[in-house]
Amino acid sequence: MALAPLPDHYRLPPFDEACAPRRLLRLFSGKWITMILHTLHLLGGGSRPGQLMRAIPGLSKKMMTQTLRDLESMGLVSREVRQIMPPEVVYRLTELGEVFVEPLEMLYRWGADHAADLERLASPAPQTDLQDR
C-alpha cells in the first residue's frame, strides 16, 4: 500500500458528497455494475451477452441488459454488433472502463485476502429488539 496520503482537500470537514472519491463509491454501489465489470475483466475485457449470463448466477437478462446499457452510456463499455444470424453482440470494456477496473480489482483482492474479517462481519440487526440502550 504505497499510496500517497489523502490530499488536504479531502481530509477536512465538511466532507463533500459530490467529491471525486464519492463518485467512485457511487459507481460501485450498484450490485450488477460491479459484477459485470469484474466479469468482463476476467473474461479478457469483452464478452457476448450469453457468456455473461452463464458466468454470473442470478443475473437476469433484464438486469444484464439494463446494466450494460447503463455502462455503455457511462462510457465504460462499448457494444459491437455483427449483423449475422444468429446475431453476434460483444460488450467490451472501453479505455475508461479499464481505468475503473483497477480500483474494483483492488477491492476484490482486498476482499479475497481478508475473507476471515468479512466472515466476522455481522449482518445488521433487524429493526427490532434495540430498546435496551
Added chain:
Amino acid sequence: MALAPLPDHYRLPPFDEACAPRRLLRLFSGKWITMILHTLHLLGGGSRPGQLMRAIPGLSKKMMTQTLRDLESMGLVSREVRQIMPPEVVYRLTELGEVFVEPLEMLYRWGADHAADLERLASPAPQTDLQDR
C-alpha cells in the same frame, strides 16, 4: 499496487454473489455507511453525533442514527454513553471497523488520484431516447 493476483477461486466462472469480495462491495454500497466510516476515521477514530452532523453536509439526524445503529450491530462501531447533562455519546471505530477502513481509504485515495477520470464518467442516460441501436 503490489497486491497478489486474485486466487483462482475468485477468477473462474461462475462468480459467486456471496463470496468474500462481494460482501465487501455490499458493505460499501450504502451511501451513508461509507461516508460515516470515512468521517469517523478522519476525525481520529471516534466522534460525537453532533460533530458528525456538522462534518457531513446533507446527513439527516435520522439517517445518521439509523446508520450508526447498523454499523454498531455489524460490529464496526462501538457506542459509549456518559450519563451526564448534556449527554455525551461517542461512536468509535472498533478493531473490526478499523480493518474495513483500510479498503475504504484505498478507494478514497484512488478516487482523489483519478479525479480527472471521474470527471469523464458520464451519468447514465435517462431511460429514453435509446431507440437508435
Added chain:
DNA sequence: AGCCATGGGAACCTTTTGGTGACCAGGTCA
C-alpha cells in the same frame, strides 16, 4: 414561556435498485 446544549424516535413518504414473467425478432432443424 422562550432559547440553548445534548441525543434520539416515529410515522409516513419518495426514490432507486432489483426481480418476475411474458413477449418480440430472425434463422435452422426434426
Added chain:
DNA sequence: TGACCTGGTCACCAAAAGGTTCCCATGGCT
C-alpha cells in the same frame, strides 16, 4: 408445428435505501 440458437423489450411489481417532518427527553439560562 415445435424445438433450438442468438439477443432484446415491456409491464408491472417488490425490496431496499434514503428523506421529511414532527415529536420526545434532560438540564441551564433569559
